[in-house]
């Protein structure tokens with residue numbers, strides 16, 4: 001026997017049943033009966049449920065109130081309409097089916113059954129409840145017929161007699177069609193709308209009852225690419241929608257017509273149409289349409305590259321569209337794209353992730369998914385990319401566009417994992433579908449990934465053919481209109497093929513019009529390629545500035561992310577593909593600057609120390625034999641530090657005499673000495689905000705040492721011949737290949753200056769201890785030599801390799817560099833053999849000076865005497881230096897440092913917290929230093 005909704009309500013009200021879930025349902029029922037539609041999010045908030053649960057309850061309650069005796073009121077229908085929007089097709093169906101036994105036959109219940117279930121899967125329970133199965137089946141078959149004939153429309157579905165009820169029913173039908181489309185049942189959704197409108201002879205038939213269906217139908221036509229049919233339909237529909245009850249539908253149609261204008265490139269007409277919508281919607285109190293107009297304005301702003309404005313408009317739209325799922329999704333999509341263009345990738349990722357479920361398949365979702373997945377991959381979040389790909393695969397219909405969307409997304413994921421062959425075969429599988437799709441939507445992104453994979457596989461010539469074919473397909477002969485990312489691709493392919501002139505030309509074009517949306521790392525790639533070109537044939541100054549620019553962009557990307565995302569992002573960039581891109585040395589320990597090559601364990605550990613040191617502002621003393629790369633290491637400290645965007649200034653203290661050194665370091669005033677024609681800023685001033693590298697610091701004269709010490713102590717100095725005090729913010733990194741401690745003992749170097757400079761020591765290992773780096777570096781220098789002479793790189797014969805590995809390298813990496821350059825010139829054969837190398841190596845050995853011993857503090861009493869302070873201060877300084885050094889070696893970890901120093905953790909913590917520099921190095925800068933121990937007052941009477 002059918003159960004009436006009154007019974008349901010009565011049972012809900014029964015005191016014995018007033019448990020929270022039932023009370024919640026009652027609230028929802030009341031909300032659905034409210035005179036004005038209640039946004040589902042407000043309802044969910046009031047109930048303390050999730051949005052989804054609120055929508056489910058509202059849907060259920062709304063269906064209940066539509067049963068006989070509870071006629072469908074506009075407010076209930078609108079709430080229900082919103083609720084249905086929030087649910088998946090299956091959930092709407094399930095709710096309908098569950099409620100169906102409660103129903104006696106009614107047109108609304110039947111209509112809803114059909115709306116939520118056009119394929120008739122819920123007809124069994126409805127049949128039982130209504131006894132009208134024949135009508136239902138007939139209606140369903142009619143709706144799904146390829147060309148439903150209006151004259152044969154089954155009686156219960158004829159809207160003509162329905163008046164206000166039918167208007168709301170049409171809204172529900174439109175919503176149900178959107179839900180179906182979103183769930184991947186595109187044909188059913190379209191059939192439902194086309195059926196409801198009557199596909200034959202629309203003229204004169206669109207009435208108020210069909211109002212809500214008209215914009216849905218127009219949207220479906222436009223999404224399906226039937227622009228002309230859409231324009232014709234809009235022209236026909238407008239007069240029928242003139243009444244005030246159709247304001248919403250009419251304005252919605254106008255928004256879509258604005259979209260048509262935008263697609264045709266007529267932004268002026270589009271702006272006029274959107275302004276009309278915003279004005280009229282505001283006057284009619286239709287907030288959601290005001291919001292939609294803002295979304296449209298945001299799109300116009302994005303098209304004009306006004307991304308900040310687009311973000312502001314997007315956020316304003318979101319606050320107006322809260323709870324209106326499909327509109328909200330469109331706003332979020334636009335917001336995600338604007339964030340992406342602004343380089344705010346994390347926000348872009350969240351906006352796109354939130355947008356996807358609410359967008360309609362196939363049209364919006366199919367183009368938005370690859371974009372969202374590309375953002376995940378760019379951030380190194382492959383788990384999230386995989387989740388999205390699975391959702392897309394589950395929902396995508398079987399169409400060329402859907403296959404392209406899935407294939408492109410999958411290829412993104414393969415590339416993110418470095419699975420180049422798999423990426424290529426996925427892309428190859430798409431070639432048939434590419435012919436049928438709109439080229440600008442898929443040809444460029446698939447072409448981009450194909451070239452990316454081919455370059456990674458070092459198949460540069462094939463990459464070049466792919467690029468040519470792409471340009472031909474897109475008729476891109478006119479380079480001025482070519483998208484910037486294709487110029488960048490062209491530059492990368494030309495570079496890989498050794499055509500430097502073309503690479504430079506294309507890169508200039510790419511940089512003129514940045515395109516950050518389609519390749520999130522566009523700017524980084526431009527800068528890395530600029531660096532590669534500079535390394536291949538630029539001046540030292542060009543190389544330095546290109547390197548600085550590339551690393552600054554890298555830091556900009558990193559700094560915008562929270563620490564967890566930073567790690568993922570760094571890992572993504574540690575993949576071989578991007579290491580190659582950055583010219584970076586393989587480093588298990590994380591990011592190393594591209595110019596610092598080496599893979600041996602000792603070298604990697606030195607690089608890890610440099611990275612640690614870079615995070616503090618302490619002065620650093622680099623030591624190691626001549627030519628081990630101390631200057632490169634100093635640059636790396638700078639580039640990896642927060643000062644990276646400031647200047648790096650290097651001074652070779654041994655190369656200049658005393659007089660000149662002072663004016664070189666501190667600058668001079670006009671007339672300070674003969675020839676000082678104008679005031680000159682010194683290296684300290686030039687390095688303001690950055691790093692000053694003092695090479696061969698042991699060679700500074702006693703006068704120079706005194707001046708340097710003063711400047712370091714006071715962080716200020718006077719220019720030579722001047723009285724004005726100049727303040728600077730400079731980090732000093734010093735280097736010496738002489739044993740500084742010995743120089744201190746011998747009285748050649750001031751001990752107080754030694755302590756000032758020696759905040760943290762980093763030792764760079766000699767090349768003879770880095771066996772596996774010898775060949776790696778030799779090959780790198782050979783490639784550089786080939787680029788300098790503009791030919792193919794040579795190689796080494798096995799005999800040459802053996803000789804190099806056996807050589808002790810007294811001049812270290814510099815010696816190797818010079819040797820490779822000479823051998824490259826001397827060898828006529830493409831493979832450099834032992835005959836060329838052996839004499840060069842022999843001569844190097846004959847010229848080598850005896851090896852200096854590494855710095856060591858052996859004569860402690862002597863050091864103490866020279867320290868000049870109390871024993872307590874001297875020991876505190878020794879303690880501070882030992883702890884600092886050990887913290888660096890143990891990655892700032894206090895437990896490991898305490899164990900290495902064999903002191904208790906609490907003792908170490910006490911010392912660390914008492915010293916600002918040590919606090920920073922151990923990552924505890926935010927903790928307060930321990931209070932001075934004070935004697936506790938005695939309790940009275942104690």
Ligand SMILES: Nc1ncnc2c1ncn2[C@@H]1O[C@H](COP(=O)(O)OP(=O)(O)OP(=O)(O)O)[C@@H](O)[C@H]1O
Nearest residue numbers: 595596597598626627628629630631632737813814
């Ligand atoms: N890890 C490395 N990767 C690539 N090139 C390196 C590396 N280390 C050193 N070089 C090269 O070796 C040469 C010497 O390096 P650098 O001038 O930094 O050494 P140094 O220790 O400062 O020498 P000196 O003590 O004589 O001043 C330079 O050409 C540098 O580019």
